Amino acid sequence: MDNATYYNPADLAKFGNITAWQQEMGSKFFAYYAEVFKEGALSEREKALIALAVAHAVQCPYCIDAYTTDSLQKGADEAQMMEAVHVAAAIKGGSALVHGVQMMNKAKELTM
Amino acid sequence: MKSLHAQHHALADAGYQLTVLSQAEAEGARLPSFASQLRESGLLPLQPTGLSVMQINVGKMCNQTCRHCHVDAGPDRTEIMTRETMQLCLDALAATDIEVVDLTGGAPEMNPDFRWLVEQISALGRQTIVRCNLTIIVANPKYHDLPEFFARHRVRVVSSLPHFSATRTDAQRGEGVFARSIRALRMLNEVGYGVENSGLTLDLVYNPSGAFLPGSQAGLERDFKQRLAREQGVAFNSLLAITNLPISRFLDYLLETGNYAGYMDKLVAAYNPAAAANVMCRTTLSIGWDGLLYDCDFNQMLELPVHATAPQHIRDFNLEALLGRSIVINQHCFGCTAGAGSSCGGATV
Numbered sequence: 001m002d003n004a005t006y007y008n009p010a011d012l013a014k015f016g017n018i019t020a021w022q023q024e025m026g027s028k029f030f031a032y033y034a035e036v037f038k039e040g041a042l043s044e045r046e047k048a049l050i051a052l053a054v055a056h057a058v059q060c061p062y063c064i065d066a067y068t069t070d071s072l073q074k075g076a077d078e079a080q081m082m083e084a085v086h087v088a089a090a091i092k093g094g095s096a097l098v099h100g101v102q103m104m105n106k107a108k109e110l111t112m
Numbered sequence: 113m114k115s116l117h118a119q120h121h122a123l124a125d126a127g128y129q130l131t132v133l134s135q136a137e138a139e140g141a142r143l144p145s146f147a148s149q150l151r152e153s154g155l156l157p158l159q160p161t162g163l164s165v166m167q168i169n170v171g172k173m174c175n176q177t178c179r180h181c182h183v184d185a186g187p188d189r190t191e192i193m194t195r196e197t198m199q200l201c202l203d204a205l206a207a208t209d210i211e212v213v214d215l216t217g218g219a220p221e222m223n224p225d226f227r228w229l230v231e232q233i234s235a236l237g238r239q240t241i242v243r244c245n246l247t248i249i250v251a252n253p254k255y256h257d258l259p260e261f262f263a264r265h266r267v268r269v270v271s272s273l274p275h276f277s278a279t280r281t282d283a284q285r286g287e288g289v290f291a292r293s294i295r296a297l298r299m300l301n302e303v304g305y306g307v308e309n310s311g312l313t314l315d316l317v318y319n320p321s322g323a324f325l326p327g328s329q330a331g332l333e334r335d336f337k338q339r340l341a342r343e344q345g346v347a348f349n350s351l352l353a354i355t356n357l358p359i360s361r362f363l364d365y366l367l368e369t370g371n372y373a374g375y376m377d378k379l380v381a382a383y384n385p386a387a388a389a390n391v392m393c394r395t396t397l398s399i400g401w402d403g404l405l406y407d408c409d410f411n412q413m414l415e416l417p418v419h420a421t422a423p424q425h426i427r428d429f430n431l432e433a434l435l436g437r438s439i440v441i442n443q444h445c446f447g448c449t450a451g452a453g454s455s456c457g458g459a460t461v
Contacts, residue, residue: 044331072320074327075335077277 012062045074052081053088113177113286115186116361123364124184126415132363133443143380146445153385157438158394163431165396167214167456168193168201169409170226172401174218175251178272178285180319180362182413185218192218193401195225197426201399202232204429214396214456216243216409221255234265241268243317243456246296247289259303268313269305270352270456271297274321276339284321297346306348314347317458319354323371325378325451326353329459352458355379357410357447379446387453390460393439399426407439409456410447416440 019026037047048071055063071081116124123129150156171192174185205213213233220226220242233240242262249258262269271293275281278290285293297306297314304310318332326332333351340346356362358375366372398406403426406412422437423430453460 039328039331043334044328045335069324070327072322072324075275075318075332077275077280079277079279 007061009061009065012065015062043074045071045076048074049076049080049084053084056085056088057092113179113186115177115184115188116364117184118186118188121364123360123367126413129359129363129414130416130442132367133358143376143443146441146443146449149380149383149446149449150388150441153388155385155388158391158441159438160435161394163208163210163395163397163435165212165214165392165456166201166205166210167216167396167398167409168198168229169216169398169400169412170198170218170220170223170229172218173222174245175222175248176219176245176286176289178361179365180284180321180356182357182360182362182410183218184360184413189218191401192223193225193403195228197401197403198225198229198232200403200426200429202229202236204426205233205238206236207429208431210238212239212241214241214243216456219245219248221248221258227261230261230265230267239268240265241270244269244271245285246271246273246293249296249299250292256299259300259305262300263303263305263312266312268315269300270315270317272317272319273297273336274317274319276336276343280321284319294344294346297340297344297348301347306346313349315350315352316348317352317354319356323366323369323375325382326355326454326459329353329452350458352456353452353454354456354458355447355450355454357444359410359444360413376443376446379450382450383446384449384451384453384461386461387451388449390453390455391445391448392455392457392460393448396456397434403427405434410444411440411442414442414444416442 016030019030037044042050048067051063052067052071055067068081071084123132147156150158169183172183172185172189173187173192174189175187177186215226215229217223221244223229230240230242244258249255272285273281273293274284281290281293282288300314301307304312306312306314316336318326318336320326329351332353336351337348340348358366358372358379363372366375393407393411396408398408398412400406400412405418405422405424405426406416407418417424417440418434419437419440422434448454
């Protein structure tokens with residue numbers, strides 16, 4: 001167990017096993033998931049890039065592996081993938097900074 | 113970059129490649145055999161459904177040395193089809209109603225009898241496909257008129273361009289290949305190739321530049337069309353998405369980068385019975401530079417000849433015996449049955 005980590009890359013392939021303990025919810029989730037990633041108003045490549053950005057925002061190593069592969073498979077290149085990560089970074093950074101307004105409001109409330 | 117053959121690399125030996133492919137099967141029986149998958153799909157023995165394409169590999173000589181090349185082609189390869197062997201192919205063609213002759217290589221245009229062969233196929237009233245790597249057109253002044261030559265014989269041009277970005281393309285096909293390919297595509301567009309209603313067909317081949325499978329052919333085609341039109345002013349007809357098969361230089365790449373096991377897992381997990389039913393070997397005959405017969409160009413490179421019940425050389429061509437043969441399969445065949453399927457004509461499902 002010396003090499004044990006909280007994240008094991010091999011576990012990604014076992015994602016489908018979650019249905020074993022709750023068949024109905026798990027199956028409905030995967031059916032929904034498959035529907036979401038189908039070509040629609042957005043192309044499959046655009047959806048893969050959104051997923052890649054979200055994967056970085058939620059810092060999910062499984063999702064980063066999965067959607068790096070998927071973005072490549074859907075025809076994205078390095079420039080598009082890195083821009084998607086910057087979108088995630090901008091929103092994460094922006095979401096911290098925009099709370100600065102709340103900080104300013106509160107500080108103004110408390111100060112002379 | 114030298115070919116595996118010139119490097120005296122172990123993987124230059126087809127027998128060794130087959131050993132590697134079968135080892136993955138043996139190691140704890142981790143992967144099913146392709147034969148067992150076909151049996152489950154009710155397709156064993158795999159047999160032809162007809163013969164509509166004669167694919168002739170006119171030689172391994174090429175001006176490029178692509179990292180994924182299943183032929184291990186390159187400037188250092190000298191194996192090339194003679195005019196005598198080409199004549200045997202033409203004799204077989206004349207004796208049948210095979211509609212399409214698919215010329216591949218190497219860079220087929222580098223065979224000194226290439227143009228003669230195209231003229232003869234034209235004279236027989238059959239459609240010629242040329243698998244043109246694009247850069248050959250701008251490689252030397254003697255090839256600059258290839259677009260006009262192709263147009264004169266209504267050749268369907270099928271050209272590899274793994275990506276609409278230079279980075280992805282050059283990573284697979286060599287430094288500067290993207291820029292030279294775009295120059296060649298513009299020359300083809302200028303004579304009418306890829307232009308609507310010209311009757312001249314220019315198709316592009318997408319194959320992944322790494323250890324991943326191709327996505328939806330329709331989605332990729334739309335992206336390629338938009339990006340190439342907008343950024344390069346280039347047009348084409350259709351995009352054919354082809355999966356890289358784990359043989360030769362691509363197998364070397366997979367092993368060198370530690371991607372082999374993961375890639376085989378992906379191919380096996382994506383096995384699609386519908387794609388298996390539509391594999392191209394069921395309607396194709398592949399002919400090697402020396403006239404030997406194979407079920408496909410990949411089997412040719414693995415030196416797996418057509419089944420012993422069928423004629424082994426084009427000089428002994430016999431349509432009936434060929435149509436009655438069983439197709440020779442191995443673990444690499446998982447590459448043609450993954451996802452939406454893969455063939456020289458792109459997705460099959």
